[in-house]
Each structure stands twice: as C-alpha cells, then as structure tokens.
Amino acid sequence: MKLITLAFKSISNRKASVLLTLFTIAISVMLLLSIERVRQEAKQSFSNTISGTDLIVGARTGDIQLLLSSVFRIGHATNGLSWQSYQYIKQQKGVAWTIPISLGDSHKGFAVLGSDENYFQHFRYGKKQSLTFTHGRAYHNAQEVVIGSEVAKQLHYHLGQQVVIAHGMGNTSFHNHDDNPLTIVGILAPTGTPVDKTLHVPLKAIELMHGPTHRVNTTTIVRNNDSSHDEHEHHEHHEHHEHGHHDHNVRESEPGDLIGEPTQLTAFLMGFDSPLYTLQVRRNINTYKPEALSAIMPGVTLRELWGMLDIVEKILMLFSAVVVLISLLGMLTTLLSSLSQRRRELAILRSVGARPKHIFTLMCSEAILITALGSLIGIAMFYLLILVSKGMLQAQFGIAISLSLLSGYELILLSVIMVSGTVIGAIPAIRAYFYSLNDGMSIKV
Amino acid sequence: MIQISDLTFSWPGQSKPTLDIANLSIPKGERLFLHGPSGSGKSTLLGLLAGIQIPQKGSIKMLDQELGKLSDTKRDRFRADHIGTIFQNFNLLPYLSPVENVMLGCNFSKRRVEKLRLSNTTAQHQANTLLEELGIDAQTRSRSVGELSIGQQQRVAAARAFIGQPELIIADEPTSALDADNRDVFINQLFEQATHYQATILFVSHDASLAHLFNRKVSLLDINGAAL
Numbered sequence: 001m002k003l004i005t006l007a008f009k010s011i012s013n014r015k016a017s018v019l020l021t022l023f024t025i026a027i028s029v030m031l032l033l034s035i036e037r038v039r040q041e042a043k044q045s046f047s048n049t050i051s052g053t054d055l056i057v058g059a060r061t062g063d064i065q066l067l068l069s070s071v072f073r074i075g076h077a078t079n080g081l082s083w084q085s086y087q088y089i090k091q092q093k094g095v096a097w098t099i100p101i102s103l104g105d106s107h108k109g110f111a112v113l114g115s116d117e118n119y120f121q122h123f124r125y126g127k128k129q130s131l132t133f134t135h136g137r138a139y140h141n142a143q144e145v146v147i148g149s150e151v152a153k154q155l156h157y158h159l160g161q162q163v164v165i166a167h168g169m170g171n172t173s174f175h176n177h178d179d180n181p182l183t184i185v186g187i188l189a190p191t192g193t194p195v196d197k198t199l200h201v202p203l204k205a206i207e208l209m210h211g212p213t214h215r216v217n218t219t220t221i222v223r224n225n226d227s228s229h230d231e232h233e234h235h236e237h238h239e240h241h242e243h244g245h246h247d248h249n250v251r252e253s254e255p256g257d258l259i260g261e262p263t264q265l266t267a268f269l270m271g272f273d274s275p276l277y278t279l280q281v282r283r284n285i286n287t288y289k290p291e292a293l294s295a296i297m298p299g300v301t302l303r304e305l306w307g308m309l310d311i312v313e314k315i316l317m318l319f320s321a322v323v324v325l326i327s328l329l330g331m332l333t334t335l336l337s338s339l340s341q342r343r344r345e346l347a348i349l350r351s352v353g354a355r356p357k358h359i360f361t362l363m364c365s366e367a368i369l370i371t372a373l374g375s376l377i378g379i380a381m382f383y384l385l386i387l388v389s390k391g392m393l394q395a396q397f398g399i400a401i402s403l404s405l406l407s408g409y410e411l412i413l414l415s416v417i418m419v420s421g422t423v424i425g426a427i428p429a430i431r432a433y434f435y436s437l438n439d440g441m442s443i444k445v
Numbered sequence: 446m447i448q449i450s451d452l453t454f455s456w457p458g459q460s461k462p463t464l465d466i467a468n469l470s471i472p473k474g475e476r477l478f479l480h481g482p483s484g485s486g487k488s489t490l491l492g493l494l495a496g497i498q499i500p501q502k503g504s505i506k507m508l509d510q511e512l513g514k515l516s517d518t519k520r521d522r523f524r525a526d527h528i529g530t531i532f533q534n535f536n537l538l539p540y541l542s543p544v545e546n547v548m549l550g551c552n553f554s555k556r557r558v559e560k561l562r563l564s565n566t567t568a569q570h571q572a573n574t575l576l577e578e579l580g581i582d583a584q585t586r587s588r589s590v591g592e593l594s595i596g597q598q599q600r601v602a603a604a605r606a607f608i609g610q611p612e613l614i615i616a617d618e619p620t621s622a623l624d625a626d627n628r629d630v631f632i633n634q635l636f637e638q639a640t641h642y643q644a645t646i647l648f649v650s651h652d653a654s655l656a657h658l659f660n661r662k663v664s665l666l667d668i669n670g671a672a673l
Contacts, residue, residue: 013540344535350497351532352605353525353553355518 003358007365010345014338021331022374028327029378029417032320033410034385038393039313040409041401046306049193050269050298052124053099054278057081057089057285058267060292064308067301070101070267073111073194080264085291089270092284094277097122099269102206102262105165110151112165112199114206116258120146122271125193135159136186141256142204146186150196159184165201165209180209204260270295324417328424331370335363335428339435346436359436360429367425368418375414379406446613446645447471447494452503453671454489463489465670466503469663473612476636476646478659485665487649491617494647495528496520508612525554529606529614529644534622536602537590543601544586547572550608557609568608575604578641579634596627600634607638614639616648620655632658 011018050071058066059079068074080102090098099122102114113119120131120138136159139146147157157163162181182205190196272278278297285295346359354362383403390401406414449469455462464486471477481487492498493505496512499520505512508527515523529550537546551557551568561571576586579600585593593601599619606614616635620628632648632655639646648659656662 009540010538345538348532348536348538349549351495351524351530352549353521355521355553358553 003362004365004369007362007369010362011366011369017334017338018370021327021334021370022377024327024330025324025371025374025421026377026381028320028324029375029414030381030385032324032413032417033379033382033406035316035320036410036413037382037386037401039316040407043306043313045192047302048126049302050125052122052128052271053269053298054272054275055270055282055285055295056267056298056301057270057293057295060294063294063296063301064305066267066294066296067298067305069103070269071194071298073103073113073198080266081268081293082264082291083262085288085293086265086268088290089268089281089285089288092281094272094274094281096271096273098271099123100203100259100262100265101267101269102203102264103266105206105209107151107163107165107199108155110148110155110197110199111194112201112206114201114203114262116203119200123195123269125191125195129191131191131195132189133186134189136184139185139200139202139258142202142208142258142260143180143182143256144185144202145182145205146188146200147184148188148196148198148200149190151199152187157184157187159187163199165199165205180205202258202260203262204256204258207260207262325420327374328371328417328420331367331421332424332427335367335425336431339363339428339432342432343435346432350436354436356433356436360433363429363432364422364425367429368422371418371421371425375417379414446473446475446508447647448504448506450504452493452500452505454493454498454500454502456489462501462671464493464500466490466668467670469668471645471647473645474639474643476639476660477648478656478662479647479649479665480651480653480656480662481649481665482651486669486671487617487665490665490669491615491649494613494615495530496524522554526556527612529608529611531599531602531606531614531616531619533618534595534598536605537593537598539590541590542586543576543581543588543590543593544569544572546590546601547575547604547608550605554609557611560609571608572604575607575638576601578638579604595622596631599623599631603631603635603638607642607644610642610644612643612645614644614646616646618650619648620650621652628655629658 056066056070058070059081061069061079065075086098086100089095097118099118100115103111105112105114117138123131125131133146134149136146145163147163151157161184163184164181182201188195188200270281272281282295282297285293349359349362386401386403390403393401447470449466451468452464452466453462454464479487479490481490489498493500493512494507496515497520499513507523510523512520512523537543538549541549548568551561558568561568566574573583573586577583581597581600581604585597590598590601599622602619606616614635619635620631623631635646635648636658638644648655653662
C-alpha cells in the first residue's frame with residue numbers, strides 16, 4: 001500500500017472535520033477566483049470601451065469628467081463646445097477623422113447619441129474593432145436610428161419599429177419629442193461597452209427634435225431633473241405607441257443631411273494620421289483662445305480612472321487572500337488537533353517499520369490532498385457561480401464574464417494556495433516527525 | 446537471537462540511568478516472559494530492542510547485528526524486517542480493514558515481501574491465512590476494525606506481527622485488556638504460530654501469573670541495576 005493511499009484512507013476516516021475543512025477551502029478558493037475573474041474582466045471591458053481614438057475634445061472640464069461623460073455617458077457635461085471650434089480643429093494638419101458627439105437625450109433610460117456617418121466608420125473599441133451590425137445598416141437620414149444590442153434586447157426592438165426620443169436622461173421622462181418618431185434601421189452587434197446601451201441618431205435628428213424653440217442646451221446632460229418631472233409627466237403614455245409594427249425589412253432610404261446646422265456638440269473624438277500629431281494638437285486645443293476646451297488622450301485617462309479604483313481593487317484582493325489564509329489556518333487547526341489523537345496511529349506505523357520521514361510524508365500528503373481537493377471543488381463552484389451570474393453581470397454592470405479556462409494568472413493563484421497549503425501542512429507534519437522520533441513505539445495518549 | 450551486554454541507557458536530561466543491564470541473552474526460538482512492573486524500565490528496553498533509541502554504553506546484538514552501529518534508517522529497516530510487535534491494545538489502524546492491517550506489516554519491509562514471494566504466496570493471501578489460523582473467519586475479516594472485539598483485534602495484531610516471518614515477536618502487555626479465558630487462548634495461539642513460523646517470543650507483562658506458560662521468566666527488576 002502506498003503512503004498516499006494510507007493518507008487518503010486516514011483522512012476519509014475523519015470525514016466530518018475533513019469535510020468541513022474541504023468546504024471552507026473550496027469556498028475561499030471560489031471566492032478568490034470569482035473576485036479575481038470579475039476584477040480582470042471589469043478592467044478588461046473598462047479599458048476596451050474605446051480604442052483607436054487619439055484625442056477626445058470637449059468643453060474645458062476635468063479629464064476624467066470628460067471621459068466619463070463622452071465615453072461612459074456618466075455625469076454632467078455642463079458645457080458644450082461650439083460648432084465653429086469643431087469645424088476649425090477638424091481642419092488641423094494631421095487630423096485623419098473626427099466623430100462629433102452630441103449627448104443629452106434619452107430613450108427609456110438609454111442614452112441617445114447624435115453623430116454622423118463617421119461614427120460607424122471610425123469608432124473603435126476593444127482591440128481596434130469597428131462596430132458591426134447584426135441587423136440592418138447605418139442611418140442615412142435624420143428619421144433613422146441605430147440601436148445598441150442591449151437596447152434591442154431589453155426593449156425587444158426590431159428593425160422598422162419607430163421610437164420616440166425624450167429630452168434629458170430620465171426613464172420616465174419629461175419631454176418626449178413625439179412629433180419626431182425615428183425608424184430603427186440598424187442593430188449593432190454586442191460590444192460589451194456603453195455602445196450597447198446607446199441609441200445612435202444623426203446630429204440633425206437631435207436638432208429636429210428640439211426644433212427652433214428647444215435650441216437651448218440640447219447637448220447638456222440633465223440627469224433625473226425632478227423639477228421638470230411634473231411638468232412633462234403626461235407625455236409618458238406615448239412611449240409605447242409604435243409597438244404594433246413588426247419585422248418589415250428596412251427599405252433603402254433617401255440619403256439625407258445627417259448634420260444639419262448644430263450650434264453645439266458635447267464632445268468629439270479625433271484620430272490622427274500619425275500618433276506624433278497627438279501631443280501637438282492637444283496642446284493647441286488646450287490653449288485654443290476663442291473657447292476654453294479640453295483634449296484628453298483616452299488611454300491615459302482610462303488608466304488614471306482605473307488608478308482611482310485601484311484601492312477598491314486592492315482591498316477586494318486583500319480580503320479574498322485573507323479568506324484563503326483563514327481557511328488554510330482552519331486546516332492547520334484541524335490537523336493539529338487530530339494529531340494528538342493520532343500519536344497511537346503514528347506509533348503503530350513506526351512499529352511496522354515506518355521511518356520518521358514516512359510519518360512526515362504521510363502528514364504532509366494529507367494537507368496536500370485536502371488543499372488540492374478543496375481547490376478542485378472550489379474551481380467547480382467558481383464555474384458554477386459564473387454560469388449562474390453571467391447574465392446578471394452583463395445586464396447590470398456590462399461586465400462580460402467568459403466561461404473560459406483558468407488563465408495563467410489564476411493558475412498562479414491556485415499554485416500559491418497549493419504551496420501555502422503544503423507549507424502549512426508541514427507544521428503538523430514536523431510535529432508528528434518529532435513525536436515519532438521521541439515516542440518511538442511506546443504508545444502515549 | 447538477542448545478546449545484551451553491559452548496557453546503560455539514560456534519557457536526555459536525566460542524571461540517573463533508566464536501564465543498566467549487565468547481561469541478557471535470548472536464544473533463538475525461546476518464549477521468554479519478561480516480568481516488568483511499571484517503573485522497571487520496560488518501555489525503555491523495548492525501545493532499545495526495536496532500535497528506536499540507542500544505548501549510550503554497551504551493546505545490543507540481534508541476529509549477530511550490532512544495533513548501535515546501524516544508521517537510523519537501517520535500524521528502522523531492521524525493525525521492519527525482523528521484528529513483529531503487538532501492543533497492549535488498540536493495535537490497529539481504524540481506517541484499514543483487518544486484512545489491510547495485517548498487510549501493513551509488509552508495507553515497509555522488502556524482506557518480508559520477498560519471503561512471501563519465496564513461499565509462493567502474496568501478502569493478501571498470507572494475511573487471510575494467518576487470520577484464519579488465528580480463528581478470525583472470513584465474515585469477521587470483512588467487518589471494520591472498530592466492530593471487532595478486543596480479543597479479535599489482538600489476534601489481528603498478532604497476524605500482522607507474524608506476516609512475512611520476522612524472527613522476533615515483541616508482545617507488550619498484549620493480554621492486559623483480555624479476560625482470563627481469552628488470555629490463555631491468545632497466548633496458546635501465539636505459541637502455535639511461533640512454532641509454525643519459527644519465531645522467538647519476548648512477552649512483556651506486569652502480570653506474573655502468566656509466567657508459568659513460558660519457557661523462562663526474567664524479571665526486569667532483577668536484571669536492571671538501575672531499577673528502583
């Protein structure tokens with residue numbers, strides 16, 4: 001009989017305490033892996049939100065604020081930048097493309113983004129991936145809208161359906177532009193970024209909706225403005241009025257003017273022929289005299305933003321590490337307390353010729369077996385947890401968790417747990433070693 | 446078989462020696478009753494014979510091998526190869542079956558396995574044979590160790606000591622947990638097996654009333670100069 005078999009039989013003889021230890025280790029491993037996976041994936045989808053854009057330009061504000069409002073649709077962009085400035089900067093040397101962005105309207109809680117055809121042509125996310133359509137195409141005129149995958153999914157929208165845009169960002173919104181219904185002509189493929197939760201319309205559509213009288217602050221994001229709530233509440237019932245339409249294919253429409261005559265933009269994205277222009281143009285924009293503007297490099301600002309979340313990330317990491325440590329200490333307690341009851345067992349083994357090193361190996365392999373089994377159960381529980389919570393994480397937080405194999409990093413974490421388990425298991429093993437040296441075959445209980 | 450001469454042993458930190466034996470010799474095939482009340486240095490002597498401790502002075506020769514001259518590992522191997530041990534009680538590992546407990550005697554000894562191979566048998570087969578000879582039937586063998594009576598447990602322990610034919614069987618108070626009837630039966634079975642497998646028996650007990658069953662009786666109090 002191999003020592004390992006002996007160890008296995010010995011621990012299966014102490015089921016109750018060993019099972020409890022296994023369970024705590026399994027839970028701690030699951031917790032550690034889950035936290036790490038969510039952290040990694042969150043970071044991933046976070047930094048994948050935008051790519052290929054060299055500069056984001058908006059009215060003078062904090063870097064992070066500009067990033068949040070233009071890319072994540074979070075927060076208030078208190079000012080817009082003037083159309084004239086946009087036109088001027090666009091002409092600068094080295095500018096390859098620009099994407100104007102006008103935010104501030106919403107549809108059932110989803111942001112509405114006004115832009116032009118450049119958006120579909122030049123916007124990149126993830127690893128420089130461009131937007132693709134699962135259904136339909138880009139908008140061609142001011143009566144058309146392209147929706148993100150989450151919008152389509154959650155609101156059960158399909159091509160050809162007409163939607164009405166509300167002014168402001170509330171769900172039960174205040175002012176519906178119901179005189180300007182837009183037809184859905186395209187549904188974008190999922191990106192795992194805020195694009196999924198956005199309705200894309202031409203700039204002109206925004207202009208039209210607001211009309212000459214509504215010109216003020218079309219680009220201002222007004223968040224859940226309670227004061228205007230009462231005033232516009234009666235419009236709410238209009239929201240569902242186009243639900244009858246079904247699946248007729250989108251006809252090719254007459255290309256129309258997408259831009260109109262906007263006066264203001266929330267921000268715009270810029271790409272250059274060569275990254276070398278970035279710093280120069282950035283400096284020019286930041287010192288642009290006619291208007292106070294900010295230009296940020298999205299990559300840098302994303303890192304800055306993530307850096308702010310770093311402490312939360314570290315605390316989470318620390319907590320899960322401590323949980324693992326506690327579970328391993330639990331194993332130590334169990335092994336140590338069983339040890340005194342097992343001196344007889346050790347003496348019997350010694351009497352049949354087991355050497356102290358055998359006793360040491362036996363005790364160590366028990367700890368290794370428990371840690372390994374606990375980790376395996378923990379991994380299984382981890383996958384189960386991901387499987388169960390996947391949909392929820394995607395819907396609630398936009399974090400796409402993949403059910404992929406364990407990453408190298410996760411394997412390193414597991415090996416650290418295994419090594420710690422072994423080291424901790426060596427403590428009772430060393431004690432047993434000395435017991436067996438001193439006690440010999442005389443049985444002391 | 447065993448030759449002890451001018452042996453002194455004291456535990457670390459103790460000024461007075463625990464054992465001081467001028468001469469003790471046990472010939473091959475003898476059934477020796479070693480009378481050892483508590484405090485007579487009985488456990489210490491058994492530890493020395495099993496090679497767990499080594500004497501500070503004097504020599505223990507077993508099968509013409511000077512124990513003190515062997516390395517720790519070699520002494521452990523020597524014990525595994527040549528000595529079978531039966532304890533007072535709770536001799537068995539509770540997580541192994543009776544047969545597995547008996548086979549444990551072969552686990553750490555190549556020599557015992559080799560001997561079984563030479564007599565054309567396996568550890569498993571021999572374990573069953575020994576248990577059968579000692580009156581543990583197949584039905585009892587299939588039970589778990591904890592369900593066996595103390596008498597049955599002691600016979601399983603005896604089978605473990607005998608497997609692979611070691612030359613010396615050390616029995617340390619094996620009958621103290623048994624009642625009088627069981628005790629005599631157990632000792633007789635022990636002798637039968639010893640005859641069959643040509644083993645020397647060193648039987649240690651504080652109960653002098655068993656002495657008449659043996660070839661020879663030695664009292665540790667008499668031979669140990671360091672005893673109280």
